[in-house]
Amino acid sequence: MASENQQQEFELLTDDDDWSDSPKAGKKNSLWNTNAVVVKSNDLLTAKTNLTLNELRIILVAISKIDSMNPEVRGDASYWVSAKELREIGSERSKAYKYLQNAVNTLYNRSVIRTFGSNGKERDEFRWISKVSYRSGMIGLTFSQEVLPFLTRIRSNFIRYPIKQISELKSVSTLRFFELCVRWRGQVKKMTITELKDILNIPQKKLNGDVARIVRECAAKINEATKIDFHVECEFVRTGRKFTHIIFSVKNRPNILVERTQSVPPEDVPDVRDLVGYSDDDWQNLTLSDGQRNYFASLLSRHNDGGVGNRFAGEFINAAGREGYSQESWKRWIENRLADPKFVYEARVYLHDLGFKPSSAVKKNVKNTTN
Helix, strand or coil, X not given: CCCHXXXXXXXXXXXXCCCCCCCCCCCHHHHCCCCCEEEEEHHHHCCEECCCHHHXXXXXXXXXXXXXXXXXXXXXXXXXXXXXXXXXXXXXXXXXXXXXXXXHHHHHHCEEEEEECXXXXXXXXXXXXXXEEEECCEEEEEECCCCHHHCCCCCCCEEEEEHHHHCCCCCHHHHHHHHHHXXXXXXXXXEEHHHHHHHCCCCCXXXXXXXXXXXXXXXXXXXXXXXXXXXXXEEXXXXXXXXXEEEEEEEECCCCCCCCCEEECCCCCCCCCCCCCCCHHHHCCEECCHHHHHHHHHHHCCCCCCCHHXXXXXXXXXXXXXXXXXXXXXXXXXXXXXXXXXXXXXXXXXXXHCCCCHHHCEECCCCCCCC
């Protein structure tokens, strides 16, 4: 239950109250259907949240009712969600009303946590909802003023997907991983186990191997779903004996007749370099020219830039030993290693992020041999 200082933000409407801002049963609710789309800023995708599966579904249905391009969206508007709508996106039919009733008591206290800084200790935390209302199997949500900028007046740096695509996803982790895949569709993304724990709502006490198993299961559920327009492939990277990173690639699923998901990059990114059309084999046995090795070694060696060079160094600088102590020797080590096609394959995610495409290099023919 909400505490006394929160009760003014909680409304339990009765038949005598003003319903001018809410749909009565059987009216506006019929305008919503599973062709509705969810549009949200990419900054929300990597934020930590403590929503349960059905709370997340309720939030997403409400988001799908916002006109994200409308500059005149009211900050105090309520978005109404019915049990029928919850059932249409995967909630158990017999429990949909119960989920709504439970959410009345819990959603007000759910928050979004965004972390900043190199150590991740700087943070902003704010509520999802500033007001929640309930009547006859419908819940009305008013989004907080802190959340609205991530849902409205969006022109770039966002994802868009038909809400019906999540109807076969049955866990918070799978649904959050689905949204990450929408963000990086057509691309290859490498993330640390620590990053994924927060994003996928995985308890910190879980071992890295457990996280890898959960991500593998999430990918399998997405690939099994019949309404999702892409498939995802995962690779799990060890540092020593421990899983430390996960690489996932998201590719179009051909011959599926559904509305497409969409990822729109930030305005300062002129184009999205993607790997559509490149298979894993395309990255094998590549020989870079001297000019390519010099150019990409120069970019990868910038480990203090907080970007690709920093992430690359996090994985490889220990292998360089003393050569990683200075900028010049670190660059030279990278340039020498890029002469090895096996290393090019290992570093493919970072090379891709810097704009390298396999088709720009010479593919060395290798005869099949048995070691």
